[in-house]
Amino acid sequence: MQCLNVDLGDRSYPIYIGSGLFEKPGLLASHIKGKQVCIVTDDTVAPLYLDALESALSGYRITRVILPTGEAFKNWTTLQQIFDALLTDRHDRRTTLIALGGGVIGDMTGFAAACYQRGVDFIQIPTTLLSQVDSSVGGKTGINHPAGKNMIGAFYQPQAVLIDTASLQTLPPREVSAGLAEIIKYGFIRDALFLTWLESNMPRLRALDPGAVTEAIERSCSIKAEVVAEDEREGGVRALLNFGHTFGHAIETHQGYGVWLHGEAVGAGMVMALDLSARMGWIGSDELARGKDIVASAGLPVTPPQSMLAADFRRLMAVDKKVLDGQLRLVLLKGLGDAIVTADFDTTALSDCLAMSPE
Amino acid sequence: MQCLNVDLGDRSYPIYIGSGLFEKPGLLASHIKGKQVCIVTDDTVAPLYLDALESALSGYRITRVILPTGEAFKNWTTLQQIFDALLTDRHDRRTTLIALGGGVIGDMTGFAAACYQRGVDFIQIPTTLLSQVDSSVGGKTGINHPAGKNMIGAFYQPQAVLIDTASLQTLPPREVSAGLAEIIKYGFIRDALFLTWLESNMPRLRALDPGAVTEAIERSCSIKAEVVAEDEREGGVRALLNFGHTFGHAIETHQGYGVWLHGEAVGAGMVMALDLSARMGWIGSDELARGKDIVASAGLPVTPPQSMLAADFRRLMAVDKKVLDGQLRLVLLKGLGDAIVTADFDTTALSDCLAMSPE
Numbered sequence: 012m013q014c015l016n017v018d019l020g021d022r023s024y025p026i027y028i029g030s031g032l033f034e035k036p037g038l039l040a041s042h043i044k045g046k047q048v049c050i051v052t053d054d055t056v057a058p059l060y061l062d063a064l065e066s067a068l069s070g071y072r073i074t075r076v077i078l079p080t081g082e083a084f085k086n087w088t089t090l091q092q093i094f095d096a097l098l099t100d101r102h103d104r105r106t107t108l109i110a111l112g113g114g115v116i117g118d119m120t121g122f123a124a125a126c127y128q129r130g131v132d133f134i135q136i137p138t139t140l141l142s143q144v145d146s147s148v149g150g151k152t153g154i155n156h157p158a159g160k161n162m163i164g165a166f167y168q169p170q171a172v173l174i175d176t177a178s179l180q181t182l183p184p185r186e187v188s189a190g191l192a193e194i195i196k197y198g199f200i201r202d203a204l205f206l207t208w209l210e211s212n213m214p215r216l217r218a219l220d221p222g223a224v225t226e227a228i229e230r231s232c233s234i235k236a237e238v239v240a241e242d243e244r245e246g247g248v249r250a251l252l253n254f255g256h257t258f259g260h261a262i263e264t265h266q267g268y269g270v271w272l273h274g275e276a277v278g279a280g281m282v283m284a285l286d287l288s289a290r291m292g293w294i295g296s297d298e299l300a301r302g303k304d305i306v307a308s309a310g311l312p313v314t315p316p317q318s319m320l321a322a323d324f325r326r327l328m329a330v331d332k333k334v335l336d337g338q339l340r341l342v343l344l345k346g347l348g349d350a351i352v353t354a355d356f357d358t359t360a361l362s363d364c365l366a367m368s369p370e
Numbered sequence: 371m372q373c374l375n376v377d378l379g380d381r382s383y384p385i386y387i388g389s390g391l392f393e394k395p396g397l398l399a400s401h402i403k404g405k406q407v408c409i410v411t412d413d414t415v416a417p418l419y420l421d422a423l424e425s426a427l428s429g430y431r432i433t434r435v436i437l438p439t440g441e442a443f444k445n446w447t448t449l450q451q452i453f454d455a456l457l458t459d460r461h462d463r464r465t466t467l468i469a470l471g472g473g474v475i476g477d478m479t480g481f482a483a484a485c486y487q488r489g490v491d492f493i494q495i496p497t498t499l500l501s502q503v504d505s506s507v508g509g510k511t512g513i514n515h516p517a518g519k520n521m522i523g524a525f526y527q528p529q530a531v532l533i534d535t536a537s538l539q540t541l542p543p544r545e546v547s548a549g550l551a552e553i554i555k556y557g558f559i560r561d562a563l564f565l566t567w568l569e570s571n572m573p574r575l576r577a578l579d580p581g582a583v584t585e586a587i588e589r590s591c592s593i594k595a596e597v598v599a600e601d602e603r604e605g606g607v608r609a610l611l612n613f614g615h616t617f618g619h620a621i622e623t624h625q626g627y628g629v630w631l632h633g634e635a636v637g638a639g640m641v642m643a644l645d646l647s648a649r650m651g652w653i654g655s656d657e658l659a660r661g662k663d664i665v666a667s668a669g670l671p672v673t674p675p676q677s678m679l680a681a682d683f684r685r686l687m688a689v690d691k692k693v694l695d696g697q698l699r700l701v702l703l704k705g706l707g708d709a710i711v712t713a714d715f716d717t718t719a720l721s722d723c724l725a726m727s728p729e
Contacts, residue, residue, distance in 0.1 A: 045694075045695055046695050047695075087446055087450070094515055094521065094522060095517075098518060098689060101696070103693045103695065103696070104691060104693075104694065105694055105695055126485075126512075126522045126523060126524060127521070128521060128523075128691045129510065129511075129512060129520075129523045129524055129525050129603075130524065151488065153485075158454075158457040159457060162453065162457060162486070163453060163485045163486065164485060164487075164488045165484065165485060165488055165489065166488050166489065244488075244489070329460060330457060330460060332462070332463060332487045334460070334462045335404075335462055335464055336405050336406075336464055337462070
């Protein structure tokens with residue numbers, strides 16, 4: 012078992028990475044202060060891992076909340092089911108919420124923990140590759156609004172994150188690819204060597220080779236933990252983690268939540284960001300081609316949906332959380348492994364990028 | 371104009387107290403960082419003060435949200451109207467929300483600010499006596515759940531609080547009394563001299579004498595600011611501010627939000643807490659009688675509704691946020707001006723208190 016620390020002062024927490032973490036005696040208990048826990052999961056993950064988790068929590072009074080699966084349910088109505096269960100079973104401020112599932116479950120459970128009685132503890136047990144390398148690190152929680160993804164939420168840190176790599180064995184290939192999108196992102200924004208490593212190891216990663224997967228998760232979580240420690244509330248460098256996401260969120264919103272997986276939208280979004288960086292002359296056409304190849308090799312789309320027009324992108328990108336005083340800012344590359352947040356891009360280049368992308 | 375500072379490290383903020391604060395040039399602007407503001411108010415306060423506030427904000431792009439008045443609307447559906455307006459007018463992370471109204475408006479606007487894009491600035495302009503001395507200080511924000519008051523929320527501090535005493539001139543007498551409940555509370559929990567002052571000045575306060583009102587607001591806000599600075603997230607001493615509130619919340623929930631005003635329920639709740647303290651032998655019957663007289667002299671009820679049984683109190687008090695691991699804790703008095711939080715009360719005394727109270 013590996014242990015990384017996310018360094019945030021009195022909000023610091025550990026990330027454990029390994030196989031069979033539920034069975035480690037005392038690991039979960041050391042992060043639970045009361046006698047009651049509430050496990051929140053979805054109807055896909057519950058049949059696979061809920062029993063094992065409950066066995067590891069004998070001695071606690073357990074409330075279980077099984078939500079419908081998918082981004083389409085990441086809204087207030089679903090969140091309300093968590094509050095209803097907590098109040099029905101009279102959970103008090105010493106309760107601990109445990110998120111067992113992917114990013115949607117983690118985001119909603121974390122937000123429920125942030126809001127229930129103005130804040131209770133929570134533990135993340137991410138079961139998808141994407142949530143293990145992305146949404147379980149950094150304390151972003153929230154729900155979607157019909158007008159924009161993650162528009163309602165909180166920065167709220169868990170007590171601990173348990174990444175059990177064994178849970179990936181049940182993950183569909185399409186979701187493995189979606190997780191690889193975020194892993195590739197860390198290379199693009201901050202670590203050119205990691206990009207090279209990914210080029211060599213992509214087939215092993217897609218085959219879920221335990222050694223390769225563990226290394227990719229560790230490297231990704233380390234990079235994210237480093238960035239978040241520098242900038243917990245996204246005043247500066249943390250925005251780099253949004254590489255590909257402004258375009259990606261627009262794709263997800265346009266298609267309807269859950270039609271494209273988040274990682275798939277980020278895959279296409281990263282290629283659009285590479286394309287715009289190349290149009291600005293900040294990266295070469297060889298780097299653009301190499302970046303595009305890496306995304307494609309992960310089994311991800313490299314173009315947005317055919318039905319999406321430049322006007323759709325403009326409308327949907329205007330509500331991005333990086334917009335400041337009406338001005339759109341994007342994460343672009345000055346080189347592979349070197350990202351910046353900037354409003355200083357050519358509007359013609361952006362128009363060309365948006366118009367060209369659906370090939 | 372007086373200025374108090376609430377000392378919370380990098381979340382510190384000033385409370386300005388005075389008459390005609392909207393007209394002070396630059397006072398509001400000094401706490402607004404972007405170009406957009408969103409004023410949230412209700413349909414009672416809007417006709418009285420919205421125009422004056424908007425005049426003070428010329429130069430900003432203003433979104434206005436006018437909500438229905440009252441505790442019955444302090445829920446997710448109403449909160450959603452704020453998010454809808456913010457997204458429709460494309461407010462970004464540099465926006466400032468301004469709460470213009472009573473405690474319900476302050477709590478909801480603060481919670482909306484805490485959640486919108488995971489946190490934006492807000493300014494409180496409380497227009498009722500109760501919100502000026504209570505909910506505008508300390509950063510508690512939130513909404514109600516059908517199963518309990520303020521169950522969903524956040525600790526989130528404003529940039530500044532403007533208490534304009536001129537706005538009290540339009541307040542109905544019943545709401546003046548409700549505000550006096552919280553003012554009296556500060557005396558009960560922490561300041562016996564202030565209780566004596568209140569006994570002498572109650573007629574002046576009910577007549578809204580400017581000098582008396584300003585002094586009572588300052589004294590109340592100072593005590594609350596002191597307590598909150600000691601314990602921002604209610605781990606300890608802050609719970610004392612809940613004196614009378616466990617009983618009071620049960621009354622409000624039982625009657626349906628908005629039937630009893632919050633201050634009225636707290637008035638009756640404080641007398642119940644005094645009664646239980648006396649049954650425990652912690653205060654004398656003379657102190658109980660004196661306390662009850664002070665509450666009555668403010669024009670507040672001193673007994674809960676006739677229809678409410680001991681069983682109703684037990685059921686509704688079981689979800690109180692001070693319950694820890696299933697054990698009810700109450701704020702009781704060891705003397706007038708000396709409160710404690712304790713689970714160490716006699717259950718027979720509590721039963722007698724609950725059974726006797728509806729006289």
